[in-house]
Amino acid sequence: MTLEEFKAVLLEADPKAxxxxxxxxxxxxxWREYERLCAFADGENQGGWKVQIDRYTTEENDAVAEAxxxxxxxxxxxxxxxxVDYDPxxxxxxxxxxxxxx
Numbered sequence: 001m002t003l004e005e006f007k008a009v010l011l012e013a014d015p016k017a018x019x020x021x022x023x024x025x026x027x028x029x030x031w032r033e034y035e036r037l038c039a040f041a042d043g044e045n046q047g048g049w050k051v052q053i054d055r056y057t058t059e060e061n062d063a064v065a066e067a068x069x070x071x072x073x074x075x076x077x078x079x080x081x082x083x084v085d086y087d088p089x090x091x092x093x094x095x096x097x098x099x100x101x102x
Contacts, residue, residue: 035049053096058091080097
């Protein structure tokens with residue numbers, strides 16, 4: 001799976017998701033690739049990418065976070081870990097999806 005294909009999967013779940021950063025405030029999603037996976041075969045790197053999606057929300061049951069989770073579950077070539085963090089100062093919930101895209 002290419003990064004463009006990954007982006008398409010994410011945009012189906014959240015059409016407003018942005019790569020790297022956004023000027024949005026309140027509830028928003030950003031994503032970025034942060035490491036190239038190395039898996040060589042036939043002299044070429046067949047590996048994918050490590051990608052992190054951050055969904056910031058003030059809603060306990062955020063529909064977009066659920067949509068991202070469902071979109072990732074539906075893909076055979078994306079492994080992920082889902083973590084949830086909370087900032088009491090801003091009362092913001094952060095859903096962290098740490099993905100390996102292959």
